[in-house]
Amino acid sequence: MMHGWELKLDSLMNRIVPADASLYYPNGDGCSFWEEVRHNASYEADGVQLREEGKRLLNQPMPLLTYDLFTVYARQGTRLEYERVYFERRRRLNTFTLLTLLEPDAGTYRQARDEMLWAICDEFTWCLPAHLGTESAAEIRETIDLFSAETGFALSEIRVLLGGDLPPLLVSRIHDEVSRRLFDPYLRHTFGWETATHNWSAVCAGSIGAAALLLLDDRDRLKEILLKSQQSMDYYLQGFGSDGACLEGLGYWNYGFGYFVYYADLLKQRSNGEIDWFGKEKVGRIAAFQQSCYLGGKHVANFSDSSPEGSLHIGLSHRLAARYEDIDVPLEHLRAPYVEDHCSRWAPALRNWIWRDPGQQGQDWAEADYYLPDAQWMISRVQHEGEGYAFAAKGGHNAEPHNHNDLGHFILYGAGAIWCADLGCGEYTVDYFGEGRYGYDCNGSQGHSVPIIDGHYQEAGGSSRAVVLDAVTGEKQVMLKLDLTSAYRVPLLRKYTREFQWNKQGARPELRIQDRFEFRETPGCLTERIVTRWRPERCLVDGVNLVKLGGGLVIHYDGAQVDADIQEHWFRDHHGANAAWYSVDLHMKQPGMDVSMDMRFEYASLKGVEEK
Numbered sequence: 001m002m003h004g005w006e007l008k009l010d011s012l013m014n015r016i017v018p019a020d021a022s023l024y025y026p027n028g029d030g031c032s033f034w035e036e037v038r039h040n041a042s043y044e045a046d047g048v049q050l051r052e053e054g055k056r057l058l059n060q061p062m063p064l065l066t067y068d069l070f071t072v073y074a075r076q077g078t079r080l081e082y083e084r085v086y087f088e089r090r091r092r093l094n095t096f097t098l099l100t101l102l103e104p105d106a107g108t109y110r111q112a113r114d115e116m117l118w119a120i121c122d123e124f125t126w127c128l129p130a131h132l133g134t135e136s137a138a139e140i141r142e143t144i145d146l147f148s149a150e151t152g153f154a155l156s157e158i159r160v161l162l163g164g165d166l167p168p169l170l171v172s173r174i175h176d177e178v179s180r181r182l183f184d185p186y187l188r189h190t191f192g193w194e195t196a197t198h199n200w201s202a203v204c205a206g207s208i209g210a211a212a213l214l215l216l217d218d219r220d221r222l223k224e225i226l227l228k229s230q231q232s233m234d235y236y237l238q239g240f241g242s243d244g245a246c247l248e249g250l251g252y253w254n255y256g257f258g259y260f261v262y263y264a265d266l267l268k269q270r271s272n273g274e275i276d277w278f279g280k281e282k283v284g285r286i287a288a289f290q291q292s293c294y295l296g297g298k299h300v301a302n303f304s305d306s307s308p309e310g311s312l313h314i315g316l317s318h319r320l321a322a323r324y325e326d327i328d329v330p331l332e333h334l335r336a337p338y339v340e341d342h343c344s345r346w347a348p349a350l351r352n353w354i355w356r357d358p359g360q361q362g363q364d365w366a367e368a369d370y371y372l373p374d375a376q377w378m379i380s381r382v383q384h385e386g387e388g389y390a391f392a393a394k395g396g397h398n399a400e401p402h403n404h405n406d407l408g409h410f411i412l413y414g415a416g417a418i419w420c421a422d423l424g425c426g427e428y429t430v431d432y433f434g435e436g437r438y439g440y441d442c443n444g445s446q447g448h449s450v451p452i453i454d455g456h457y458q459e460a461g462g463s464s465r466a467v468v469l470d471a472v473t474g475e476k477q478v479m480l481k482l483d484l485t486s487a488y489r490v491p492l493l494r495k496y497t498r499e500f501q502w503n504k505q506g507a508r509p510e511l512r513i514q515d516r517f518e519f520r521e522t523p524g525c526l527t528e529r530i531v532t533r534w535r536p537e538r539c540l541v542d543g544v545n546l547v548k549l550g551g552g553l554v555i556h557y558d559g560a561q562v563d564a565d566i567q568e569h570w571f572r573d574h575h576g577a578n579a580a581w582y583s584v585d586l587h588m589k590q591p592g593m594d595v596s597m598d599m600r601f602e603y604a605s606l607k608g609v610e611e612k
Helices: 004-015 030-039 041-058 072-076 080-102 107-122 137-141 146-165 168-188 199-215 219-238 250-270 281-287 314-323 346-354
Strands: 294-296 368-372 377-384 387-394 410-414 417-420 461-465 467-473 477-483 493-503 510-519 526-532 536-541 544-549 553-556 562-572 578-588 594-603
Touching (some): 004 219, 030 041, 041 107, 041 346, 072 080, 080 146, 146 346, 199 219, 250 281, 250 346, 294 377, 294 387, 294 410, 417 526, 526 594, 536 562, 544 562
Antiparallel strands (some): 377 387, 493 510, 510 594, 536 544, 544 553, 553 594
């Protein structure tokens, strides 16, 4: 007896829409679309970037994925050596393919494209070494990870889009390689990511399902693959609360939800609208997450392994805005440049061309307050005298996807700069996702703006969980009050609460934080930590103790109660570069059993301050 998705898919197979280039273009005509692009000034800057990258790559030899590079991760636990070459090869594939669409008479690009397609079909594995966990060639051939799935999707899509422009041998080989590397192992095995409630289920299953929608004529085999991918999409959506927040942050929203959308869009079209994920209310709320997590410009509330700045996938943004009335259309200049994606993913690169609506100029991020109750995030954007300011804080728990130990952490933004920061994601290594994860400053609470209680940092795990005592958004003030006691394993600690008061009135907004501690016995030490990328400076103005950050933010503290200590630290950012950060530690001089520590953050004049 058939149930659920199986029944729907079985019914669909008899009237499924053909898989051809008409799935991608207005009126189904690719030639007229690219002709319009070539003569539309809105695409001129994108064309210049693409051609410049094409010239660069034509002057470079094709990089090789050698055995030595492949084994670096096993030998020393670092990823970037192999992945830089792997992603450069994908950049070549994307660039030369897009250029043959944009400039169909340029034979040089066509030859480079075909060589790159052949070379990728020759790769030992499309997986990254960091995702394999085995040295058996037979087991590696049966493994599917994020990037092998993406590669299969990319090749399948290129095969459909290029049609007769692609040599028959490559057409045949792409079909065989995608079948061997994706479809066959997918149907033979059950992978852990199939039931994941984060980006892996959407990217892996979505890519395989999309590839099947584009390549497979065998309708029984197509139905079998879609049945599995549909079930994984259900699991992916389970990872979101009803508020639609992506706990992995904006970068992984772009990634995981992006691939969900790419798959769902193809399925909707091939099913002639019969299977429409976009009709689900929860999907609409997830689509609105992007506009809620921006603080101003490209700066985002980058909790978790997320970057401090996030460019827009303009194609994805426009597609969602066309589907949902409550989606804000962002400004054009916030779109990601072609070369920004260091992973060189084909699917968003293509859709930044074909889904972009050049008639949409967009608007700046409007004043707004967002409380996301499932994620326990509070975000507020305000405007004063032509300048934008924003505050973000979080509760949650310390077993979130790409978790940081950061309960009660906050971010302050003003006039184009982040003043109190989240360090974001560090360099991905074997230890970064292993036992040493919280020794990295960007992951452990030592690198977040939260207290150090009796020498203890926050602990990881689901039992470290914030309790929201109050959350209020209003015209004059935003307030969030959290009980954070369980985040710390401090025997002496009876209770710890943190209250944020974001006051919007006056010449500029200000933030007040009130921390309350109750102890069973007097602790040996108690420290408030504030994290910034600006070099802090202690000063005394009219008898008032202050810490200044770059001339743009002033932190008030009670010098009779605490000593202020400033330290410089370093961490490896996501791209493997050394990056500085600073801690402002307010040490309580004489901690007692019932302690209150108050801090006030006031914006100074931000005119002329250089952005960091």
